[in-house]
Each structure stands twice: as structure tokens, then as C-alpha cells.
Amino acid sequence: xxxxxxxxxxxxxxxxxxxxxxxxxxxxxxxxxxxxxxxxxxxxxxxxxxxxxxxxxxxxxxxxxxxxxxxxxxxxxxxxxxxxxxxxxxxxxxxxxxxxxxxxxxxxxxxxxxxxxxxxxxxxxxxxxxxxxxxxxxxxxxxxxxxxxxxxxxxxxxxxxxxxxxxxxxxxxxxxxxxxxxxxxxxxxxxxxxxxxxxxxxxxxxxxxxxxxxxxxxxxxxxxxxxxxxxxxxxxxxxxxxxxxxxxxxxxxxxxxxxxxxxxxxxxxxxxxxxxxxxxxxxxxxxxxxxxxxxxxxxxxxxxxxxxxxxxxxxxxxxxxxxxxxxxxxxxxxxxxxxxxxxxxxxxxxxxxxxxxxxxxxxxxxxxxxxxxxxxxxxxxxxxxxxxxxxxxxxxxxxxxxxxxxxxxxxxxxxxxxxxxxxxxxxxxxxxxxxxxxxxxxxxxxxxxxxxxxxxxxxxxxxxxxxxxxxx
Amino acid sequence: xxxxxxxxxxxxxxxxxxxxxxxxxxxxxxxxxxxxxxxxxxxxxxxxxxxxxxxxxxxxxxxxxxxxxxxxxxxxxxxxxxxxxxxxxxxxxxxxxxxxxxxxxxxxxxxxxxxxxxxxxxxxxxxxxxxxxxxxxxxxxxxxxxxxxxxxxxxxxxxxxxxxxxxxxxxxxxxxxxxxxxxxxxxxxxxxxxxxxxxxxxxxxxxxxxxxxxxxxxxxxxxxxxxxxxxxxxxxxxxxxxxxxxxxxxxxxxxxxxxxxxxxxxxxxxxxxxxxxxxxxxxxxxxxxxxxxxxxxxxxxxxxxxxxxxxxxxxxxxxxxxxxxxxxxxxxxxxxxxxxxxxxxxxxxxxxxxxxxxxxxxxxxxxxxxxxxxxxxxxxxxxxxxxxxxxxxxxxxxxxxxxxxxxxxxxxxxxxxxxxxxxxxxxxxxxxxxxxxxxxxxxxxxxxxxxxxxxxxxxxxxxxxxxxxxxx
Numbered sequence: 001x002x003x004x005x006x007x008x009x010x011x012x013x014x015x016x017x018x019x020x021x022x023x024x025x026x027x028x029x030x031x032x033x034x035x036x037x038x039x040x041x042x043x044x045x046x047x048x049x050x051x052x053x054x055x056x057x058x059x060x061x062x063x064x065x066x067x068x069x070x071x072x073x074x075x076x077x078x079x080x081x082x083x084x085x086x087x088x089x090x091x092x093x094x095x096x097x098x099x100x101x102x103x104x105x106x107x108x109x110x111x112x113x114x115x116x117x118x119x120x121x122x123x124x125x126x127x128x129x130x131x132x133x134x135x136x137x138x139x140x141x142x143x144x145x146x147x148x149x150x151x152x153x154x155x156x157x158x159x160x161x162x163x164x165x166x167x168x169x170x171x172x173x174x175x176x177x178x179x180x181x182x183x184x185x186x187x188x189x190x191x192x193x194x195x196x197x198x199x200x201x202x203x204x205x206x207x208x209x210x211x212x213x214x215x216x217x218x219x220x221x222x223x224x225x226x227x228x229x230x231x232x233x234x235x236x237x238x239x240x241x242x243x244x245x246x247x248x249x250x251x252x253x254x255x256x257x258x259x260x261x262x263x264x265x266x267x268x269x270x271x272x273x274x275x276x277x278x279x280x281x282x283x284x285x286x287x288x289x290x291x292x293x294x295x296x297x298x299x300x301x302x303x304x305x306x307x308x309x310x311x312x313x314x315x316x317x318x319x320x321x322x323x324x325x326x327x328x329x330x331x332x333x334x335x336x337x338x339x340x341x342x343x344x345x346x347x348x349x350x351x352x353x354x355x356x357x358x359x360x361x362x363x364x365x366x367x368x369x370x371x372x373x374x375x376x377x378x379x380x381x382x383x384x385x386x387x388x389x390x391x392x393x394x395x396x397x398x399x400x401x402x403x404x405x406x407x408x409x410x411x412x413x414x415x416x417x418x419x420x421x422x423x424x425x426x427x428x429x430x431x432x433x434x435x436x437x438x439x440x441x442x443x444x445x446x447x448x449x450x451x452x453x454x455x456x457x458x459x460x461x462x463x464x465x466x467x468x469x470x471x472x
Numbered sequence: 473x474x475x476x477x478x479x480x481x482x483x484x485x486x487x488x489x490x491x492x493x494x495x496x497x498x499x500x501x502x503x504x505x506x507x508x509x510x511x512x513x514x515x516x517x518x519x520x521x522x523x524x525x526x527x528x529x530x531x532x533x534x535x536x537x538x539x540x541x542x543x544x545x546x547x548x549x550x551x552x553x554x555x556x557x558x559x560x561x562x563x564x565x566x567x568x569x570x571x572x573x574x575x576x577x578x579x580x581x582x583x584x585x586x587x588x589x590x591x592x593x594x595x596x597x598x599x600x601x602x603x604x605x606x607x608x609x610x611x612x613x614x615x616x617x618x619x620x621x622x623x624x625x626x627x628x629x630x631x632x633x634x635x636x637x638x639x640x641x642x643x644x645x646x647x648x649x650x651x652x653x654x655x656x657x658x659x660x661x662x663x664x665x666x667x668x669x670x671x672x673x674x675x676x677x678x679x680x681x682x683x684x685x686x687x688x689x690x691x692x693x694x695x696x697x698x699x700x701x702x703x704x705x706x707x708x709x710x711x712x713x714x715x716x717x718x719x720x721x722x723x724x725x726x727x728x729x730x731x732x733x734x735x736x737x738x739x740x741x742x743x744x745x746x747x748x749x750x751x752x753x754x755x756x757x758x759x760x761x762x763x764x765x766x767x768x769x770x771x772x773x774x775x776x777x778x779x780x781x782x783x784x785x786x787x788x789x790x791x792x793x794x795x796x797x798x799x800x801x802x803x804x805x806x807x808x809x810x811x812x813x814x815x816x817x818x819x820x821x822x823x824x825x826x827x828x829x830x831x832x833x834x835x836x837x838x839x840x841x842x843x844x845x846x847x848x849x850x851x852x853x854x855x856x857x858x859x860x861x862x863x864x865x866x867x868x869x870x871x872x873x874x875x876x877x878x879x880x881x882x883x884x885x886x887x888x889x890x891x892x893x894x895x896x897x898x899x900x901x902x903x904x905x906x907x908x909x910x911x912x913x914x915x916x917x918x919x920x921x922x923x924x925x926x927x928x929x930x931x932x933x934x935x936x937x938x939x940x941x942x943x944x
Contacts, residue, residue, distance in 0.1 A: 029591060031541040032548070033578050038591055041536035041606065048537060064513035065520060069503035070542075070580075070611055070627050071564070076504070089571050092543070094580065096565040097626075098615030106505050108542075108566065108580070119501060119510055128799070134513065139542055139611065143570030154569075155542050327600070 006335060009277045014221040018272060019149070025280050025339045027271070028149050035147030035154030039264070042340060043150075045288035046267050047157065051137065053190045053285075054159060054262060057182040061174075063133035063161055068115050070139070071106035076114040079240040083113065086207020090142040092154075108141040113208065113233070113259055116162045117241035124164055124255060126246045131174065132164045132255075150268030151225070151472045158263035164243060164255040168234075171256035172211075175230045176455070178260045179213040183228040191266065192283035192391035193217045193273045194399050195227060196467055198447025199455050201427075201435060206259075210234035213455060216446040216467065218399040219272035222420035224446045224471040227269055230260035268472070273395050274364075280341025281364050283391050284384035290319045291380055292342050293358075294333060296349035298326040306348050309358065309376060313346075316377035318384070338363060343387055344380055365390055403467070409434050412468050416443040422469040424449075427459070430466050443468055478807060481749045486693040490744060491621070497752050497811045499743070500621050507619030507626030511736070514812060517760035518739050519629065523609065525662045525757075526631060526734060529654040533646075535605035535633055540587050542611070543578040548586040551712040555585065558679020562614040564626075580613040585680060585705070585731055588634045589713035596727060598718045599638050603646065604727075607633040622740030623697070623944045630735035636715060636727040640706070643728035644683075647702045648927070650732045651685040655700040663738065664755035664863035665689045665745045666871050667699060668939055669927050670919025673899075673907060678731075682706035685927060688918040688939065690871040691744035694892035696918045696943040699741055702732035740944070745867050746836075752813025753836050755863050756856035762791045763852055764814050765830075766805060768821035770798040778820050781830065781848060785818075788849035790856070810835060815859055816852055818843075837862055875939070881906050884940050888915040894941040896921075899931070902938050915940055 006024060008016045022028050027043030030036070039047065055065075071094060077084045092108040095101060109115065116134070124132055137159050144154045161178060165171040179197065187193050200212040209231035216224050237243070238254040247253050274281040284290050291313055295306045303324050310322040321342075323333055330347075337345055345361040352358050357370040360379065364387035371379050402421030406412050407429065415423035416438075427448055430438075435445050445466045450456045456464045478496060480488045494500050499515035502508070511519065527537075543566060549556045564580040567573060581587065588606070596604055609631050616626045633650060637643040651669065659665050672684040681703035688696050709715070710726040719725050746753040756762050763785055765778045775796050782794040793814075795805055802819075809817055817833040824830050829842040832851065836859035843851050874893030878884050879901065887895035888910075899920055902910075907917050917938045922928045928936045 029594075031543075032545050032587065032590060033541060033543040036541035036543060038541065039539040041538045044538045045536070047539075064517070066513045066516045067511040067519075067629065069505060069508035069510065070613065071503075071505040071508060073504050091568075091570070092566045092578075093568040094564045095567045097563070098617065099561055099563075106564075115504065118504060122501075141542065145570065157539065 035144040063135040083208035092141045117237045121243040130166045135161045161260040175258040179230040190285045194396035198449040206231045224469045225269045228262040233257040279339035282341040284343045284388045289321045291344040293346045294323045416469045427464040427466045507616040535607045555680035564613045589709045593715040602638045604636040633732045647730040651702040662757045666868040670921040678703045696941040697741045700734035705729040751811035754813040756860045761793045763816040765818045766795045888941045899936040899938045
């Protein structure tokens with residue numbers, strides 16, 4: 001089938017390709033209030049899958065879901081100095097409610113550390129109440145000057161975890177557990193996106209944190225996207241809200257806290273990690289629809305067969321959809337499923353029926369071949385597993401092939417700009433001053449890593465390397 | 473075990489009992505902004521179960537989930553005259569974003585008909601795009617003058633479904649399908665709450681609807697709670713937003729629409745339907761924890777046995793929790809689980825071990841008896857099923873025994889006020905004037921029903937009966 005040029009090629013204009021694929025694959029639309037978005041069913045189905053995979057892991061880590069109010073008294077934010085400084089410029093403020101001006105304006109939550117600490121301070125009494133491990137699924141609003149669908153939106157959806165612990169070590173270990181067993185696992189294992197695990201430099205930390213762990217992914221154009229962060233908050237919010245517990249020794253001590261979030265921005269990361277000039281390529285474990293069975297044309301035997309194949313694949317545990325909309329031209333439907341990145345297409349026409357086969361089209365690895373209909377329930381799951389691994393491998397290979405070890409700031413800038421990738425440079429050679437120099441070329445330190453790829457225990461641990469690049 | 477008077481008795485002060493049980497069972501707290509609430513993990517776990525049960529049925533009805541923005545330009549609401557009149561007094565308004573006054577204020581969505589129609593008008597082109605069946609899980613804000621946790625909160629959580637159809641009949645049938653197969657099914661079958669199915673009188677309809685279907689439940693004090701509504705919107709919003717489709721006949725016609733919602737208020741309904749003087753009684757199908765296995769005291773054999781029983785019940789499909797917190801006095805834990813309404817407690821102490829039994833305590837039917845440990849995996853599921861049915865039966869019996877057929881407005885008022893229940897009165901005898909008369913005593917028409925208990929096809933169908941009562 002000859003390909004119609006449905007999308008602007010990535011090499012020609014990556015940002016335009018991104019906007020077009022989101023629109024044509026019916027993932028999202030821009031909302032009417034600047035920077036907001038409408039997540040359409042196909043896009044929301046991806047988020048629902050991320051939610052399900054994350055929620056299971058968050059609960060396995062011991063946290064329970066709860067819900068805190070959207071509206072936060074403006075005064076709460078001011079209690080933690082760095083926090084208010086970081087978020088004040090992005091706030092949406094409700095000044096009127098029920099037809100009257102409010103005595104105290106309320107902000108629409110940009111994140112919930114402050115309101116949650118107000119309640120943690122009531123709920124935590126003794127060391128027996130710790131650790132207190134809470135998660136919430138919520139929308140948050142941060143006014144965006146340069147919005148981009150999924151990546152930077154005035155309103156976005158996320159989960160935000162908030163925990164309180166009896167010791168620094170316990171809080172640190174929990175932030176690390178979320179980083180590795182929840183976030184890295186979902187992003188790599190389900191979304192098939194290779195990530196570098198690191199810590200943020202002091203200037204890139206969350207407002208109010210003493211340490212921010214991050215997972216950074218390289219997009220198709222070599223730029224970085226921060227996929228999820230996990231913060232050690234130390235006792236900063238505990239101090240601001242007087243969140244204390246009675247220790248075993250009878251002393252009232254401040255709790256140690258963490259917070260951590262992963263948002264709909266990861267959907268943008270999935271699009272830019274795996275998409276190609278023909279559209280999305282959705283990792284099989286993430287896909288709400290892993291395989292679609294298409295009737296090529298209106299024909300009673302063909303329609304019966306696609307339904308039969310659909311039922312057989314569903315019984316084999318494949319998330320399958322049957323496309324029997326024969327009033328829409330087959331070519332248009334095929335292009336549409338390709339755009340939507342459904343991993344496997346099974347096309348059935350009268351000629352296939354005669355041979356007892358169907359055409360298996362692989363969106364991720366590419367290629368098509370006839371497969372005996374009886375073999376589909378065993379072949380399709382195998383193909384899905386292969387293609388899941390292939391996507392992760394391609395993601396890793398891109399990051400490895402486009403990351404360069406450098407020793408000067410000039411080389412780092414060149415790697416991130418002209419070469420379109422990332423540079424690794426010893427943090428001791430860069431430091432906060434070098435970081436400021438990089439910023440002049442819109443290059444940032446994405447994270448600090450240890451030589452062996454692990455997360456350094458501190459900013460100034462010997463051998464710490466800065467991974468730098470341009471970012472979304 | 474002697475009962476400590478943990479709660480104000482219902483008969484003494486029902487509203488106070490309600491507040492106390494919510495607080496002591498750790499379901500929710502009041503939020504800092506007037507009328508908002510914090511849903512604590514135990515309360516949110518109930519809502520998660522409602523969500524899961526509803527979501528499955530909504531998808532089975534053919535709808536797909538999506539997400540529309542929280543913030544709606546103020547001008548959108550004004551486009552449908554009745555809608556803006558109904559919601560204007562309850563709006564929360566964002567006037568500032570990102571440190572600047574907004575050119576056009578945005579309202580925090582009180583419901584999403586308007587913003588959704590803006591997009592439906594773009595997405596719907598031809599009859600082939602219909603029906604368009606969308607649902608969203610979201611928070612909404614309606615400024616409440618007399619807030620009450622779960623029942624009337626300034627912010628609440630819900631799902632709101634929005635659909636567009638090619639004909640009046642198709643829209644009407646879909647609203648009815650949601651009413652019966654989704655809402656009535658979840659409320660009766662999962663939440664064990666008896667409901668009367670009816671239609672609202674014109675004065676009680678959703679602002680902008682041509683018909684509102686409702687499910688009304690009788691609470692423990694005889695008052696009514698509206699559990700969920702499903703609206704036929706006719707072409708009102710379609711006209712306001714010019715949502716049209718190209719019909720098979722080549723004409724561009726307005727779509728016919730529905731919207732339907734069920735919220736966290738249903739959790740309040742569950743509390744007031746089933747709770748008693750000792751706390752909640754959670755229906756087994758709704759309960760996140762159906763059974764709890766308690767170690768009576770610190771003892772290695774006991775601790776091993778409670779874990780073994782927990783594993784066996786879990787393997788038998790019971791949602792079970794093991795309570796081995798022997799550093800908390802057993803009596804306190806037992807009262808707490810009773811307050812939380814977990815349907816079954818299995819208590820294990822050294823003496824039980826010797827006899828190979830455990831004490832089975834039934835929160836719903838009441839009573840306790842020793843059961844052979846080996847029999848628990850078959851006994852517990854049976855008990856849960858029996859108690860699920862018992863709760864629904866009790867709910868139905870209350871409604872039936874406290875509903876009276878009357879023939880005058882005075883009798884109706886007396887039934888709803890002094891007698892503390894509902895009255896059934898022919899709508900032809902009451903009418904809008906009688907409805908206004910009832911309002912003087914804070915009595916409302918909860919819904920109109922047909923003589924056989926079905927939903928009347930119109931307000932003036934012969935034999936239509938008004939069910940009247942006081943309500944939350």
C-alpha cells in the first residue's frame with residue numbers, strides 16, 4: 001500500500017510532527033483556556049493503562065489512596081518559603097465563590113504538600129502512626145506561559161504521593177523505592193522507554209525539597225524529557241506545619257517526608273520516544289488495544305471470521321478490537337490504525353479466507369506476512385513480547401548512540417545543540433557556575449549520575465557526572 | 473464484650489451520629505476551604521470500589537473515558553439560558569492566573585455540558601460519528617451554603633457521562649439504559665441500597681434538561697437522598713453550541729443528548745442507609761476489606777494462624793486483611809473494626825487454637841460463633857453473600873414500612889415530617905401548585921413513578937404518582 005504523506009516527517013520539523021500526530025491519532029485537543037487540553041478517548045485510554053500499572057505498584061509499596069481538596073487557602077503556600085517562591089508565578093487563584101468575593105482567596109492546587117501537611121499534622125500522633133504513606137490521583141493547575149499538549153499544560157493529571165517517616169533514612173529509602181520499583185519499572189517495563197536514573201542539581205530541585213530523584217528519557221529528536229520525580233523533603237514542610245510525632249523516647253520530633261509524582265506528560269514522552277513518520281508506535285504492554293482485526297471488505301464469511309479471530313485472541317489474553325466498519329474504505333482504516341500505533345493488525349479478506357490465513361502486519365518491527373488463522377493465538381502474543389523488547393532496545397540504543405563523554409563546557413553545548421543529544425561531563429568540572437553558563441544556550445543539567453550509572457548519594461560525591469542536554 | 477458508647481445513638485441525633493461515624497471511622501475530614509472535604513484512605517477505598525464497579529458497567533454500555541478541562545470560559549455557561557440560571561449562584565471563579573488578571577474569567581467546572589459541547593460540535597460531522605458516548609471521572613466545584621460531608625460538598629468527585637445521538641428515541645433509550653443497567657445495578661446490587669426509580673418534576677429537573685431520571689433512596693432517618701440522575705438534554709445544548717451532524721438524508725441536524733452523573737454523595741448514602749449505633753455496616757460487595765482476621769494477643773502460634781487464615785481466605789477470593797497489631801489492645805481494635813463496618817471479623821486467641829476453631833463475628837447480621845478453621849474458606853463467602861442480601865432487604869423493608877399512600881397534601885406533609893418517611897400521592901391531585909405548598913414545610917417531590925413502579929413516560933401520564941419526602 002502506497003503511503004500517503006499523512007504527517008510532516010520528523011526530520012523536517014519534529015515539533016510539528018508531534019502536534020500533527022496528536023491531532024490525527026485523536027489523542028488530544030487544545031482546551032479553550034490557554035494551555036489546557038482535552039484528552040480524547042484514545043489518549044485517555046493510554047493514561048488509564050499507565051494509571052492501572054502505577055496504582056498496582058504504588059499499593060504494593062504500601063501506600064493507600066486518598067483525596068485532598070482542589071482549593072488551598074492562599075496562606076498555606078506561604079508557610080514554606082522556597083515552596084511559595086517556586087510556585088507563586090504559576091498559580092491560578094479563585095477570588096469569587098457563590099457570587100461573593102472570598103475573604104481569603106484560594107489557589108487551585110499546583111501540588112498538595114501544603115494542604116496535606118495540614119492534615120498529616122493532625123493524623124500523626126505517635127511513632128506508631130508512621131510511616132504514613134498516602135497517594136492521590138488528581139488534577140493540578142500551573143499557569144503555563146509556553147504550553148505544549150501533554151508536555152506542559154496549564155492543567156494536567158497525575159498521581160502525587162506524600163509520605164511521613166520517623167527517620168531521615170526511612171524517608172530517603174522510600175523515595176528511592178518509588179524511584180526504582182514504581183517509576184522506573186513502569187516507564188521502562190511497560191512504556192518501553194529507556195531512562196537515566198539520577199539526582200537533580202540544587203538549582204533544579206523541587207521547591208522545598210532537599211533532594212530530587214529524576215528519571216530522564218531521550219526523545220526522538222535527542223532532547224530530554226523528565227518523566228517522573230521523587231523528592232526527599234527533609235523536615236521543611238514538617239517544620240512549616242509543625243508535623244510532629246511522639247517518639248519511642250517520649251520526645252515530640254518532626255517527621256521526615258517525601259513526595260513523588262508522575263503525570264500525563266509521560267504520554268507525551270511515549271509519543272516522542274517511539275513515534276515515527278507514520279504515526280505512533282504504542283508499546284504492547286501499554287496499549288489499550290494491542291491488536292486490531294480488520295475486515296477488508298463487506299463479506300459475510302469475512303465478517304464472521306474477523307469476529308472469530310477477535311474472540312480467539314481475546315481468549316488468549318490479547319487486548320483486541322474488531323474493525324468491521326466496511327462502510328469506511330479499508331485503506332483509510334489501515335492508515336488510521338497505523339497512525340494510532342496499534343502494535344498488530346490482522347487483515348482478513350476473501351482471498352485470505354480461502355487459504356486459511358490472515359495477513360499479520362507489525363506496526364513496531366515493520367513488515368507483514370500471512371499467518372495461519374489457527375496459529376494467531378500463539379503467534380500474536382509472541383510478536384507482542386518481541387516488539388515490546390524491540391521498542392525498549394531502540395530507545396536505549398538512541399540514548400547510547402547520542403550521548404557523548406566530554407570534558408569542556410563548549411563540547412557539552414555542542415553535543416546538546418548541533419549534535420542534538422546529551423553530553424556527560426564530570427560535575428566537578430562543571431559545577432553551579434558551569435551550569436549557569438550552559439543555561440545561556442538553553443542547555444540544562446538533566447541529572448547527576450555515578451560512574452556506574454547509579455544515583456550518587458550526594459551532589460559532591462567523588463566521580464559524579466552531569467548529564468546535560470536540551471529539554472522539554 | 474461490653475459496648476462503650478462510641479457514637480451518639482441514631483435515635484437521639486441522626487445528623488450528629490452521621491458526623492461522628494465519619495470522623496471516628498476515619499472516612500473523611502472537613503477541608504480548610506468552606507464546604508470542601510478530605511477523603512481519608514478508608515473512605516476513598518469505598519469510592520474506589522464504586523468507581524471500579526461503575527466503570528465496568530459504563531464501558532459495557534459502550535461509553536469511553538476521556539478528560540475535559542477543569543477551567544471553563546465564563547461565557548460558555550451563558551450560552552444555555554436555563555443552565556446558567558441554575559448554576560450561576562454556585563460558581564467558583566478564577567480571575568487571576570500566572571500572576572495576572574485574566575482577560576476572561578474562568579469558572580471551575582460545576583458540570584461539563586458546555587465545554588463538552590464545544591468539542592462535540594467539532595468531532596461530530598456525520599451520522600457515522602453517532603452515537604458519541606463519552607464519560608469522564610472528575611472533580612467538580614459548586615459553592616455550598618450548607619455543606620455536609622459527602623452529601624453536599626463544595627468540591628466533589630463523580631463521573632459525568634455525555635452522549636450525542638441521531639434521534640430523540642436513541643438518546644432517551646440511552647439515558648434509560650444508564651439509569652437501569654449502570655446506576656440502579658451498582659446502587660442496589662453492590663451498595664445494597666433499595667431505590668425508587670422515577671422521573672423528576674419539571675421544577676426539580678437538571679438545569680437545561682427536558683427530562684431527569686432519578687434514583688431515590690430512603691436513609692435511616694426516613695429522609696430521601698438522590699443517589700444518581702440521568703438527563704435527557706433534548707437539543708438544548710446542541711442548539712447553544714450548534715452541535716450538528718449530516719444525516720443520511722443530507723440534512724445537517726442537531727444532535728440529541730444525554731448527561732448522567734453519580735458522585736461521592738453515594739458514600740454518604742451508604743453510611744446513612746446501613747449504619748447503626750455501633751458504626752458503619754459496609755455491604756460485602758462494596759467493602760475493600762470484607763473480612764479481617766485478628767490476633768487477640770501476642771503469641772507466636774496465634775500470629776502464624778491469623779496469617780494462615782488470611783492466606784486461605786484470600787485464596788478463596790475474599791478481600792481480607794490481617795490485624796496482628798498486638799501492641800494495640802484487642803478491645804480497641806475490635807471496636808474500631810466494628811466502627812469501620814467490616815462485614816466479618818475472625819478472632820483468634822490461644823484458646824481457639826486449642827480447639828481448631830476461630831470466632832466468627834458478623835457485623836451485619838450480628839452474632840458470633842466458633843467456626844472450624846478449615847471451614848472458614850467456605851463459610852465466609854457464604855456469610856458475605858447472606859449479609860449482602862440482608863442489607864438490601866433491610867433497606868427495602870424500611871422504605872416499604874415507612875411509605876404511606878395518602879390522598880391529601882396535609883397527609884403527605886405529616887408522613888414526611890411527623891411520621892418521618894415518604895408519602896405517595898397521585899400527581900394529578902398534587903401538581904405544581906401542591907408541590908409549592910409542600911415546599912413550605914421543606915417537603916419535596918422526590919420523583920414521579922407509575923403505579924407499577926416503572927418510570928412514567930411523561931409528567932402527565934395517567935396514574936402517575938408523586939413520591940414525596942424530606943431530603944438531604
